[in-house]
Amino acid sequence: MLDDDIIEVIDDNNNHVRLHILFTFNDDNTNTDYLFLYEEGKEDDVFVKKLSKDDVLLDLSDEEFEMASEVFNAFNNEEDK
Secondary structure (H helix, E strand, O other), X not given: OXXXXXXXXXXXXXXXXXXXXXXXEEEOOOOEEEEEEXXXXXXXXXXXXXXXXXXXEEOOOHHHHHHXXXXXXXXXXXXXX
């Protein structure tokens, strides 16, 4: 069983990869959940995916990525305080 802040996905090479969830964000306008993730041992390489209604991790559009970057920067600013 995995912790609440860890998910396991299968990559393009059929390898099981454990991803830590740094934090999540829900856009109220679109009711879309975004997950800020990193692989074990790679805490400095955070990336973001959106979660589909079928619980599939999807890439973001350029507009979504820009919005998510702003959210991530605000998160980092709060962490620095």
